[in-house]
Amino acid sequence: MALVPMETALERLLEDAGPLGSERVPLALAYDRVLAEPVRASRSQPPFDASAMDGYAARGTDVGTAGAQLAVIGEIAAGSTFSGTVGKGECVRIFTGAPLPTGTDTVVIQENVKIAAPGVIELLETTVSGRNVRRAGLDFVKGDLLIEQGRLLGPAALSLAAAANHANLSVVRRPLVAIIATGDELLPPGSDTGPGQIISSNPYGIAACARAAGANILDLGIAPDRKDATSALVKQAVAAGANVIVTSGGASVGDHDLVHEVLTSEGMTLDFWKIAMRPGKPLMFGRMGEVRCLGLPGNPVASLVCSQLFLKPLLARLGGRPFRQDIRTAILGAGMGANDHRQDYVRARLEERDGRLIATPFDIQDSSMLRVMAAAGGLIVRAPFAKALAAGEPCQVLCLANEF
Ligand SMILES: Nc1nc2c(c(=O)[nH]1)N[C@H]1C(S)=C(S)[C@@H](COP(=O)(O)OP(=O)(O)OC[C@H]3O[C@@H](n4cnc5c(N)ncnc54)[C@H](O)[C@@H]3O)O[C@H]1N2
Numbered sequence: 001m002a003l004v005p006m007e008t009a010l011e012r013l014l015e016d017a018g019p020l021g022s023e024r025v026p027l028a029l030a031y032d033r034v035l036a037e038p039v040r041a042s043r044s045q046p047p048f049d050a051s052a053m054d055g056y057a058a059r060g061t062d063v064g065t066a067g068a069q070l071a072v073i074g075e076i077a078a079g080s081t082f083s084g085t086v087g088k089g090e091c092v093r094i095f096t097g098a099p100l101p102t103g104t105d106t107v108v109i110q111e112n113v114k115i116a117a118p119g120v121i122e123l124l125e126t127t128v129s130g131r132n133v134r135r136a137g138l139d140f141v142k143g144d145l146l147i148e149q150g151r152l153l154g155p156a157a158l159s160l161a162a163a164a165n166h167a168n169l170s171v172v173r174r175p176l177v178a179i180i181a182t183g184d185e186l187l188p189p190g191s192d193t194g195p196g197q198i199i200s201s202n203p204y205g206i207a208a209c210a211r212a213a214g215a216n217i218l219d220l221g222i223a224p225d226r227k228d229a230t231s232a233l234v235k236q237a238v239a240a241g242a243n244v245i246v247t248s249g250g251a252s253v254g255d256h257d258l259v260h261e262v263l264t265s266e267g268m269t270l271d272f273w274k275i276a277m278r279p280g281k282p283l284m285f286g287r288m289g290e291v292r293c294l295g296l297p298g299n300p301v302a303s304l305v306c307s308q309l310f311l312k313p314l315l316a317r318l319g320g321r322p323f324r325q326d327i328r329t330a331i332l333g334a335g336m337g338a339n340d341h342r343q344d345y346v347r348a349r350l351e352e353r354d355g356r357l358i359a360t361p362f363d364i365q366d367s368s369m370l371r372v373m374a375a376a377g378g379l380i381v382r383a384p385f386a387k388a389l390a391a392g393e394p395c396q397v398l399c400l401a402n403e404f
Pocket residue numbers: 181182183185186198199200201202203248249250251252253254257279280281282296297298299300302367
């Protein structure tokens with residue numbers, strides 16, 4: 001079977017992947033969620049002309065002359081209102097956030113007055129009419145569109161939604177990702193391993209990638225290399241409402257690589273299998289109705305690279321989240337040979353020298369080597385049949401620094 005080019009595989013993976021439905025969540029749980037409906041202001045803010053300072057509210061026409069005296073006829077703090085009307089030559093002691101009393105339009109800050117006599121202040125400086133007042137609706141007016149649909153909710157958006165008097169928000173549902181590791185040799189971390197056994201590491205990295213892309217995780221553990229055991233976990237994933245089933249291992253051509261057979265028997269229609277990439281060649285993708293199935297290769301680095309390149313963008317689409325690979329130009333720290341027909345993702349050390357990004361490929365690129373992967377700041381992307389490059393030449397790097 002001809003290997004599928006990387007771009008074709010990505011296009012097919014994302015072809016009809018759009019945001020899942022929505023759910024309403026309390027504001028306190030809405031951080032890092034994607035807004036499913038625009039947020040409009042249910043009220044105006046501030047809802048009244050409000051004092052921006054601690055001082056004295058007065059008429060603008062009374063505060064233009066230093067040395068003038070005003071009678072203090074009352075006091076008002078934030079949270080209350082002043083029932084009377086302030087006349088010429090009068091003022092009201094006021095505190096930040098309090099509504100301006102009727103008749104006033106200006107606040108003189110307290111630093112600019114002195115007490116001339118009990119109940120009388122004297123202006124030490126002039127104040128321009130209208131100063132130190134926040135007009136009603138300065139921030140927003142009832143009905144204003146405040147936050148657009150599709151926005152990832154961060155701190156300011158959440159405070160804004162709260163100020164606009166929304167206790168709950170409609171957000172895009174997080175995709176649920178079921179993860180199934182396959183292989184007789186696998187045991188969970190913390191186990192005593194016997195002959196021929198290793199620790200199942202892939203689900204942890206896969207889950208972290210999925211979480212970073214906004215998904216919820218259902219780790220279904222390890223299926224031994226038996227069709228019935230693998231089928232049972234796939235059924236469990238479907239029953240739990242998984243939007244994406246991710247398998248790890250068993251994707252290749254060995255006698256014990258059962259994933260394709262099992263997924264097909266559970267109703268998956270294969271879309272593509274075997275990509276012109278390294279690592280990650282045996283990657284498989286198909287659909288079981290609305291459930292997407294991603295068969296990741298078992299080699300630990302391949303499973304991580306494929307999670308970064310395929311799982312994350314897929315989950316971002318389903319969750320309505322923005323996503324873009326962080327690809328930058330770097331300078332090669334060592335020469336590289338010509339590439340073959342597979343797009344290569346070469347683990348590289350990244351450093352900044354004299355303001356330039358230097359990418360140096362690790363000597364050994366075996367796709368089992370997690371230590372190298374964990375030390376790699378990025379993956380040098382080598383197109384199929386790319387020519388040999390000398391140290392010092394530019395290359396493209398997919399930066400992982402903040403993600404791995
Ligand atoms: N004749 C061929 N053999 C292989 C090919 C091929 O094209 N022809 N492809 C190779 C490539 S590339 C890869 S990648 C692997 C992937 O194959 P599978 O997806 O079937 O993976 P397994 O055979 O199950 O495992 C491969 C390797 O990874 C280890 N593994 C598996 N699961 C985990 C896990 N959860 N945690 C840690 N390590 C895991 C497993 O023990 C094996 O060592 O196939 C090549 N072979």
